[in-house]
Every structure is written in structure tokens, then in C-alpha cells.
Amino acid sequence: MPELGEPVDRPVRLLDFWVTPENQTLPNPADLVDPGWEESERYWVADYLNHGLVAGSWMGASRCRLCSCSNGSRDLTDGYYLWPEGLGHYVLDHDVRLPAEFLDHIE
Numbered sequence: 001m002p003e004l005g006e007p008v009d010r011p012v013r014l015l016d017f018w019v020t021p022e023n024q025t026l027p028n029p030a031d032l033v034d035p036g037w038e039e040s041e042r043y044w045v046a047d048y049l050n051h052g053l054v055a056g057s058w059m060g061a062s063r064c065r066l067c068s069c070s071n072g073s074r075d076l077t078d079g080y081y082l083w084p085e086g087l088g089h090y091v092l093d094h095d096v097r098l099p100a101e102f103l104d105h106i107e
């Protein structure tokens with residue numbers, strides 16, 4: 001554990017920024033849909049995601065890759081991870097499962 005006041009060297013990890021024509025190595029949300037993921041857990045995870053701190057804003061809202069709804073224009077963070085504002089929508093409305101590592105982290 002770091003001492004109080006000691007600088008903490010923890011890189012913020014990007015979480016689920018979706019595949020683009022320019023970067024094919026990023027995940028495609030359609031591949032992560034897990035219809036068996038329990039609704040109560042999804043609500044809880046989405047609530048956590050929706051309460052992140054604003055880390056940055058972009059011009060124009062992004063569109064959901066699965067239903068094309070307008071899905072936020074900001075990045076949120078909890079100090080460890082960085083995710084797009086609309087990630088909670090993918091979790092709640094499309095059953096997009098997040099990495100186990102992240103779920104362990106927020107538990």
C-alpha cells in the first residue's frame with residue numbers, strides 16, 4: 001500500500017473503446033453480448049459506470065454500435081479505468097459483458 005501523500009503510479013486503463021476502421025484490434029460490442037448475464041448484476045455495473053468522474057468531453061455524441069441511439073460524448077473514469085459515457089447503455093440494454101478483471105475491480 002502506498003503511504004498517504006505518496007504519488008500513486010497507476011496507469012488508467014482504457015475499457016471497451018470499440019473497433020473502428022482505423023483500429024481493428026479493439027473489441028466489437030456485438031461479440032461480447034451475453035444474454036445469460038444476470039439483470040441484477042448488469043444494473044449494478046451500469047450504475048457504477050454511470051457514476052464515473054468526467055475525464056474528458058468530445059465534440060458530438062457517439063452512436064451506439066448496436067441500436068444507433070445517441071450514446072454520450074464524454075469519457076468517464078474511476079481513477080483506474082477510463083470508459084466512454086455510453087458503456088452503461090451497452091451493459092444494461094444490450095447485455096454486453098465487460099472483462100472479468102474489471103468486474104472484480106468494482107466489486
Ligand SMILES: [Zn+2]
Pocket residue numbers: 064065066067068069089090093094
Ligand atoms: Zn444501444
